[in-house]
Amino acid sequence: MRVIQSKAFKADNAWGALDIANMNGITTRLHWTDQPYKWHINDGEEVFVVLDGVVEMRFKDDGMEQSTLLNVGDIFYASVGTEHVAHPVGEARILVIEQEGSV
Template sequence: MRFLDAAEYTADRPWDAVGLAELDTATVRLHWTDQPYVWHVNDDPEVFVVLDGAVDMHYREDGVERVERLTPGRVCLVEPGDAHVARPKPQARVLVVERKGSV
């Protein structure tokens, strides 16, 4: 068994992560960040769960930019093809489940 206090995890650089598990073709990682990611589109689904802090998830729907605030316990499923960028407020720890090899 392995135990980790997500609220205490930090990294050397934004969006760095500690790998927690590989499940078949998916990875489970705990990310820490105090900087936004970049706008991007994934080929596969990805699941975000904010464990500590807050993240404003910016996404485009029908050409319009929208924002949803993710707070601890809030889950976001990003479908393949969804343009999005995560922006921490002011920092966050996020559990991300995604295909192996995703960056």
């Protein structure tokens, strides 16, 4: 049993993470960041939930760059092969569920 106060979590560096669970190779991690990530494609599917802050999610659809603004409670689902990058607006805390070892 574990209770995590996500608003209290702050990593030492951008995209630092608190490992919450690994369920048969699917990880759940709480990330803190105030900097963009990098363009990437995950090895599998990814669920990205904004818990605190605002994140501009940029992604490519048929080679065309698009973006959407994610607020608290919003969820971004990246299917296999979806190239994307997260740009926080200030500080953000994000719950990420993905295959273990994914980028």
